[in-house]
Amino acid sequence: DDIAKALAVGADLVSIGRAWGYGNAAAGEKGVLRVLDILDGELSLAMGQLGATSVPALDRSFVEYPEAWHGAGMHREPEPAEAVEAPGELTP
Template sequence: MGRAWGYGNAAAGEKGVLRVLDILDEELELAMGQLGATSIAALDRSFVEYPEAWHGVGRHREPEPDGPGAGAGVGAGESVGAGAAADGGAADGRVAA
């Protein structure tokens, strides 16, 4: 959620924070509608595509089958991609446009 709640609080106190939460809820509902997802439970890795610059190979990961660690993000001992920086940029400091 970042700093949005702080800005709402500074601008209008509790009412500002509640308005920020309403806005975020509306944005989440809009984005999920654009994806065709009817619930958060309907979201999986198939909704995410990784730019080539993040991995160097331009791959799209299919959802993993249900089982131990399913839905836990990147698996234990598995990196996001060879040479990728933690902030999503390339190891040499470039960031995908």
């Protein structure tokens, strides 16, 4: 499940892409609510299969990276973001 994977690698929020649009086109607000219900069920199922009892329990230990990624530099821990100066505080 993509939602579980995103949360496990540290996402604070997950986009549901076009799914809500399909639900809206099919049945309006009720369709969107149905899509959200389906996605919630899929997340619950994935968490149950992983043995995660809550969303905060999902972490990187639940994600396996293909062996090929390890030697190719494609898998690395996130780096801290660099500080960005506010526009009013730019230095010459």
